[in-house]
Amino acid sequence: MDLATTSIGTSGRKPRLLFFQWDHSPNAGLSAHMIKHMNDHVLCLSTQFEVIVVNRDCDYRAACDRYRPDMALFESGFQTFVSRRPQISNVRGCDDIPKAILHNADSWSDCRSGLLSDMDAWGIDTIFAIATTAAEYMPTVKEKLFVWPNFINPAIFRDYGIEKTVPVMLSGKAHEQYPWRQQVFPLISRMIPCLVLPAFDDCSGLAHRTLSGEGYARALNASRLSLTCGTMAREVVRKHFEIPGARACLVCEESDGLKDAGFRHMENCAFADAGNVLDVVDSLLGDPERLERITQAGYELVQSRHTLAHRPQIRQWLELQGRRVPGEEIAQLGPFGDLVLRPAPRPAETLTPTARSLDRAVLREASEALVADDPVRARAAYEQALRYVRYLPEAHFGLGLCDLMEGHAAAGARRFAGLVEAATVDYGAADPDPVDWAWFLLALAASGQPRRARALAGHYPQLAHRELRRARAVLDRLCGGALPEAAELDRILPADRPSVQDLSPEPFALWQARLARAFTRCGQPGAAARLTDGEGRAGLEWPRQPDLALALADGLLRLPGLSALRPNVPADSHFLYLRHVRLKTVRRVKASPLGVRLQGLWRRRRARRELASARAGLQAGKG
Structure with missing residues (x-):
C-alpha cells in the first residue's frame, strides 16, 4: 500500500488518530505559510493524539487494519487548486472506529457542497470547523458541527525581545472581502508611519514573496500596533492571535467571536471602526504606558488560551463518544469552549455566536425580495453579496432563480450548471448539492426541454432531497405523469442530503405556484398550466440533435x-x-514525475507574467 505517512506524538497513553490530510506539498514552491498552517494542524493534534498522517490515495479499511486507530479524521472542504485531495475508498467500512470531518476552510467557501457530499459518501455525521462562523454558513448541519478554532504556534509567535521601532504594521489582503481593512488601511498608511507588507493570493506565482513564519512574527514583535479584521463574516482569523501572540497590540473590528475569545476593548486589544480608528491609534501611540499594559495583557491572553496546546475539542469529542448514554448528546460551550455531555436536544444557542456577517444580511434581503416576487431588487442584492465573495454559491444560486423569474431559462440553467461543476469537477465530489441539481433540471424544463431534464434526473442516483423529489415529480408531470399528493412532496426524509442552499420551508402548493410563474415568464405557458391544473400541454419539444x-x-x-x-x-x-x-x-x-519537474518552470513563468502585469499597472497609474 503506497501511503505517505507521518507518526507524531508516540506517547502510549494517547489515542491513535488516523488523519487523512490533503497533500499540501505542491504549495511548497508557492505559499510557504500555507504549508506551515497545515503542519501546525498536525502539531496541534499531536498534543492530544498519536497522529498518523495519510495523504495519498488509499483503501480506508486497509489503512485501519494496518494502523488500528482509535479515531479517524478526514480533512474536507479545502479550497485550493494546488493541494491535492486524496481518493479514499471503502470509508464506510470499520464502523466501530469513530470518524469526523475537519472543515479546513473559510466558512463561506464554495467547497461546502463538496464537504456535504463527502459526509454522505463516507457515512460521517460530525464536523469540526476551523471557522467560528461555520454554523451561520451551514445551518442545515449546525447540530452536527463543532468548532476547532484557529490558534498560534508559540514557538513562532512569541516575544523575541526586539526593540519596537515600527509604529504600525499592516499586512494581509484589503479588498472587498475585507471591508474594514479596505476602509482603514489607506487612511492609517497615509497618516502614520507604517510597515506595509504586500499581499499575494496563495496560488499566485508571486506568493513566495509573502513574509511568513518567523520573519513575519519578528516583524510583528518589532511593531507597536498591528491592524486586522475578520472579513465580511466577522470571523476570528489567525491574525487576531498572531498579532498579540508576537507581542504587538491588536487593533481590530469588534465582533462577538473576539469577545468569546476573551478580547476586551482597551484591556488586551483595541476595537475600532473606520470612523474612529485614527483617533484610537493616535491615542495608543501617544500613551506608551497604556499601550504597554494592553500589549502585555493581549500577549498573556493568547499565550495562555490560544496556542496549539489549547485546542482539545477533538480529543474531548472522542472521549465523550465513549461515555455518552441514550438521551445525551455532545454540545460545545461556545466556539472556543470545551465539549460536554448534556441532555438532548442541544440548545442551538450553544453552537456559535451570531456573527452578523455582512453577506448573510444581504442574502436575507435578496431572499425576501424573491418571496415578494421582486427579482430586480433580489438580483441587485445577490450581486452585492458577490462583491464580497465572487464565488459565493448562495448568491449564484439566487441569481439563477432571478434568471428564471425574469424569463431567462437558458441563463439560469447555465448558472445552476456552474454550481454543479464547482462541486463535482473543481472539488471532485461524488455528486453536487441536491438543490443546485434540482434547479438545473427545472431550468432545463423551463427552457422547453422537460424530457431531456427527465432523462438527466437520475445522473446522480444517490442524491436525495425534498427539492429534488419535487423537481422529479414536476418533470414526470410535464411528461404525462401524475403528481403525487402534496403531503408526500412536503415531507423531509431522514436520508435527505443537507444542502448549502438554506431554503425557507415552503408548502408544495406555494412552491408549485412560484414555479408555474417562472415557466410562464420563460415562454412555457402550457407547462405552467399542466403543472397547476393539468389542462395544458408542456409544449412541443423538438428532438435535439446530439452534440x-x-x-x-x-x-x-x-x-x-x-x-x-x-x-x-x-x-x-x-x-x-x-x-x-x-x-x-x-x-x-x-x-506525473515529468509534471512535477515542470512545476518550477510553470511557476517561474507565471511569476514573470504577474510581475509584468503589476509593473504595467504601476505605469498606467503614473500616466
Missing part, C-alpha cells in the same frame, strides 16, 4: 484507462464538458 463531439468524447472516456479523465457531469452542452476533460488531463500530467 457529436460530446457524445464521442463521453464514449471514449468510458474505455478502460481513460475513465479517470471523464468529468463527473453529464455530456450536455450546458456543462463545459470538453474543458473539464482538458483540465483533468493537465492535472494528471502535473501530478
